[in-house]
Amino acid sequence: MESAKTEDEKLQMFFDGELAPEEEAAVRRSLEGSPEGAAQLREWEQLRLAMKRVATNWAGEVDSDALFARIEDEIGDEIVPVEQPKSEPPALRVVPGGRERRVWGGVATGFAAAAAILLAVIAWPERQLDPAPVTRGSEVLEADFGSNTGTIFEVEGGAGESLAVVWIDDEEVGLP
């Protein structure tokens, strides 16, 4: 296993041209000793030549000095503050659970309003059911004159209230 790795590493270093001349010559001889190795060696040689050609063409097209100078210039420029986008109102922010919280808040407000209305409704009739200043005076609900005759009057009091007067004949009564 270790020897295989070593062989692979040697082949990789051979392909990259990083082996010492003695080692490179030994690897080359080993590869040229078999038809498969010779074919692999030719393939690698072609691939290496192609890569060198492409690298040479790309290096010729790119002006590395100009590119480096441009980078230096932009680094030295004055820093321009970037305008931050206006933040959204909190109510429109997408916050997990926020919608549910607003719903609860609405429900709670509704209950609070209902409770306030209930309070007003309960308290209001108490004041309405106690119209003491209006129901002044007196009135007859029922009168039984027995064997006598009588009359029920209403007479106005000092405050305009109606006062009940029951007038009963006294003729048939034999007083002691």
Place this chain on the structure above:
Amino acid sequence: MSLIRHLLVIAILFGASVASAQGSSLARSDRTSTVSSVPAEVLVILAKEEAGTIDPQLAKMTALRRPPFNSFRSMKILSRPKLTLKPGKDALVSLPNGRRMKLTLLRVMPDGRYKVKAAINRPDKSDYLPLLQVVASAGDPFFVAGQTYQGGTLVVGVIVDPKKTAR
């Protein structure tokens, strides 16, 4: 407002509602069932058509100067007993002609007026005024008149809770 504050407001308002409801019902029940007693005053007046004087204590009772009382030219207070009316309990007032007036507080109405039962008869008799039921607000009298006495006419005024006349 946070959810906790909302819930707190709900709790406070609900508690206030319940307290108010209980207070209202208690106030009503107090009036209708838990009134222990109420003071009353009976004015026994001898009124005559003959010229005379009107008792100064009656000066404020302007009703006694209006029909059917305006034919009387003199009025004298014979007695002015004060009594306490208790629900369901009879209170008796002796009249100068030998009859007795029986007063019974039946209940206090939801509007605060008093429902009172009255009867005027000789002892063990029921031949004059067997039954009279009246509702009267505090301090406002009702009158029973017509009995003849000493050449005049008895006018009996009943005032329930007379101290509340200043409402």
